[in-house]
Amino acid sequence: MKIDELYQLFLDCKAVNTDTRNVETNDMFFALSGENFNGNTFANEALQKGAKYAIIDDEDYRRSDKTILVSNTLKTLQKLATYHRQQLGLKIISLTGSNGKTTTKELINTVLSKKYKTTATIGNLNNHIGVPLTLLSMTNTTEIGIVEMGANHKKEIEFLCQIAQPDFGYITNFGKAHLEGFGGVEGVIQGKSELYDYLTSNNKTIFFNADDNIQKEKLSQYKNSKGYSQNNTDYYLINLLKANPFVNFKAENTTIQSNLIGDYNITNLSVATLIGKYFDVSINDIKAAIQDYVPTNNRSQIIKKDTNTIIMDAYNANPSSMEVALQNLNNQNEKNKIAILGDMFELGASADTEHQNIANLANHLNIDEVILIGENFIKTKTENNKVKQYRSFEDFKTHYKPITNSHVLIKGSRGMALERVLKLL
Known part of the structure; x- marks a missing residue:
């Protein structure tokens, strides 16, 4: 047929x-x-x-x-999805990156929904099946589609671009994610940049972080690029005000208070603001959208449970996101800070080194107790008594001692399912 x-x-x-x-x-x-x-x-x-x-x-x-x-x-x-996308003739914004894709997608959707009928990727259905399903969920009432693209090897983003045929795009960052499939950080940069390659070759519009040297070098001369910055007035200016624990920032002399923790989220908030501005959403509507957005699905959620405050960030993890999560915990002005960390997957030959790096970082930060869980973390060498290691979640559960009056970060790869820790707390 x-x-x-x-x-x-x-x-x-x-x-x-x-x-x-x-x-x-x-x-x-x-x-x-x-x-x-x-x-x-x-x-x-x-x-x-x-x-x-x-x-x-x-x-x-x-x-x-x-x-x-x-x-x-x-x-x-896949062919049906592309055909449907062509028949609708709507605007498609695609985004990819090592960290923050889903949060950024949700922020963009929240902001644009103030003015437009949008359809966005549900959850993280961002692969060769999820992208077609997202496109096929769009209707003739959809004005802007927002498509998240994930990848764990080169040429995957290129393929997804052929399906979605985006008009606009953004890369959140280039981090140490899926190193096994990409063959290292350079492979990550090349693989994620396939989105920008598609957009530039088709003279489409690109949003980018002008404070990211890699992105700036790639795009500063591209005429259809729109950048944001925290310090360069040549671009859309965003000022981070504070992040203790929630990120507050200023855009167009308007202070916006988010429900996102960690200063690393400023880039996600910035691009949502920039894209809203590009599509003529008023700054007051952008402010209202961001201030109403509350993260879910174990992504940087703040959960109060009994006497503990929990930073639930157990949806996924890689060395880059693990490092910024630990730095964020370190910067919190709280007593009795605890990090419960699970193994990071898909790191290939870099697994031992990257897990040791995280163990070293956690050990030296201003964190009172560090709990490392998994076959990779059990092999790391530690320097003092504040670090405890367990081969598996079941091992940790067996030796668990009640945690009270603490500020607790929970983070690990999806396969570790560290949300189970909540039941213990």
Whole structure:
């Protein structure tokens, strides 16, 4: 079936779905397969649950005219998403980076929603499946789409750009994330910069951090770039006022108080403000949007529990984000500061060095107690009694002693699931 024919069927459906557990009446179900499962086997179940059509790529599972056979369901999903994006003709803002993608995406969405009908990536559905699903969730009422793009190897962002065809873009930063897949920090820079490469080659607009030397060097001569800075009046000026614990800043002589902790969040707040300004959102509406935004999903959340104040930042971690989180805890004017840290994944040959670096940093900062959890952290060498090491969460749980009247940072990679610590606290 040609993509334009499939598109007409799509327009008669309520939504696109790839998981039979979530199928609703009049959905279009795509039978995507993985390494350990054949998605075609779920097609009939999707139809029984109310799906209007099931898109399959194995003729053996064709049951009726409601099962649409294509050569490859994943490629068809991606082509349909691009076709839909072209038919809508709306503005697409894409963003990527090592840290802060989801928070930045949510801030941009919150700000632009003050003036426009927006559709943004849900959660972190930012890969070769999530990006098409985000595009297909947009409707003819959507005025601006905000698409988060994730990657763990080179050429991935380039591929996602071909699907989403963004008009605007932003890279949060270049950090030590997915070093195993990218082959080192230089690989991270090259891989993330594929977004800027796409935008410059198509004469599209780029937002950037003019205080980041890498970004400034790449973009200062590009005429369709819009930068922000904390000290250079050639760019949109943002002044960080304080971050103890919440970030307060000034833009256009307007003081804005956020609900985000850590001075590292100033860049996320700055670009949301800049993009709002670019799209003619008033500074008062930008202020209201940012001050109403409260982080969720274990991303820099402040949680009060009994006598403890918890910085819950356990959604994910890499050496760059771990370092700034520890520095933020160090800078807090609080008594009895505790860091509970879990292993960082996908670091490849750098894993031992990077975990030791974090252990060394935590040991030397003004933090009263450091708890290291995981197979990588258990191998690190420590210098004094304030550092405690556990091979696993279960090991930590077994030896856990009650923590009270403390300011506690919880951070680790997603696979460590350190949100479980909350139940102990």
